[in-house]
Amino acid sequence: MVEKRLGYIRLMRPANVVTSVADVLAGIAISGYYLGSANVIPLILLCISTIGLYSGGIIFNDVFDADLDKIERPERPIPSGLITVKEASVFGAIFFVIGVMAASFCNLSSFILSVLIVIACLTYNKWAKHDQVFGPLNMGLCRGLNLLLGVSILPAQLQAWWFLAIIPILYIASITMISRGEVHGGSKKSLYLAVILYVIVIGSVLMISDTKDNLILASLLLLPFAWMIFNPLIKAIQQPIGPNIGKAVKAGVIALILLNAAWASAFGNWQIAILIIILLPLSLWLSKKFAVT
Numbered sequence: 001m002v003e004k005r006l007g008y009i010r011l012m013r014p015a016n017v018v019t020s021v022a023d024v025l026a027g028i029a030i031s032g033y034y035l036g037s038a039n040v041i042p043l044i045l046l047c048i049s050t051i052g053l054y055s056g057g058i059i060f061n062d063v064f065d066a067d068l069d070k071i072e073r074p075e076r077p078i079p080s081g082l083i084t085v086k087e088a089s090v091f092g093a094i095f096f097v098i099g100v101m102a103a104s105f106c107n108l109s110s111f112i113l114s115v116l117i118v119i120a121c122l123t124y125n126k127w128a129k130h131d132q133v134f135g136p137l138n139m140g141l142c143r144g145l146n147l148l149l150g151v152s153i154l155p156a157q158l159q160a161w162w163f164l165a166i167i168p169i170l171y172i173a174s175i176t177m178i179s180r181g182e183v184h185g186g187s188k189k190s191l192y193l194a195v196i197l198y199v200i201v202i203g204s205v206l207m208i209s210d211t212k213d214n215l216i217l218a219s220l221l222l223l224p225f226a227w228m229i230f231n232p233l234i235k236a237i238q239q240p241i242g243p244n245i246g247k248a249v250k251a252g253v254i255a256l257i258l259l260n261a262a263w264a265s266a267f268g269n270w271q272i273a274i275l276i277i278i279l280l281p282l283s284l285w286l287s288k289k290f291a292v293t
Helices: 002-012 014-031 041-064 066-072 085-104 108-126 134-151 155-179 188-208 212-238 242-254 256-266 270-289
Strands: none
Touching (some): 002 085, 014 256, 041 134, 085 108, 108 134, 155 188, 155 242, 212 270, 256 270
8 A cells, every 4th residue: 555655656756846836936936926025825826736737747647658668667656557547547637637726716817827737738748749849849838838827926927928938948848858868868969959958048047137136146046057957968968878868857857946946036036036945955855765757
C-alpha cells in the first residue's frame, strides 16, 4: 500500500509541481498584486489551481506514454504494473478538475486560462509531443499560459502583459527540445540552439526591468540561474550522451524557480520574489526523492 502511494506521488513529479507554483507567483508579481495590501485568498486559489493543472498534465503524460515507457522507462509506476492506466487516468482527471475549479473561484479570466491549460496539456500528451517543432512549442505554451494564470489575478493586466508568455514558451521549448536526447543521446545542434534561446530569455528579463534597482535585483538572481542552466548544458554539449542531457534538462526545470524570482524582482515585487526563492530548496529536495524527467 505504501509503495503504491509513493507510485502516485512519483507520477506527479512533485519537484516539477513546485516550479509551476513559482510560475504563477511570478505572474502575480507581474500583475502588480502586492501581498502587503491585498487579499491572499485569490493567490492561494491560483496556487492550488496550478498544482492541479500541472499534476494532471504530467500524470497524463505517463498515461499516453505507457507503451513507450515499457521499453524506455520500465521502472516508472505504470509500465512496472504498480499503477494501472485506468487508475492513473482517474488520478490525473481529479487533479485537472481541482485545477479548473480553484481557478473558477478566482475569476472568469482565470477559469478560461485553466481550461486552455488543460487543452494544451492533453494536446501535447496525445498528439504534439512527437513533432519536432510543434511538440516543444506546445509544451512551452503550457508554461506560458501558466504564467498568465498568475497575471489573471488582476484580469485587466492580461491585456498589458500577455506577450510575456512568449518567454516561458521559448525557455520550455528549448528544454523540451534537448530532452528528446535524454534516453539515446542528443545532437549538438539542438544543444547550441538551447544556448541561444537561454540567452534570449535572460536578456528579456533584463530589458523589462524598469528601474535601476529592479535591474540590479533581477541580475543578482539571473547570475545563479545562468550558472545552474549553462553548467550542465555545456557538459552535455561536450559529451551529448543521455545522462548528461538528463542533468541539463533537470537543471533547466528546477532553475525555473530562479527565473521566476527574477521576473518578480524585475517588476519590483521583492515580497513575492522572496516567496519564490523559498521554493527552490523544496524543489531541490524533492528532485532528490522523485524523478524530474
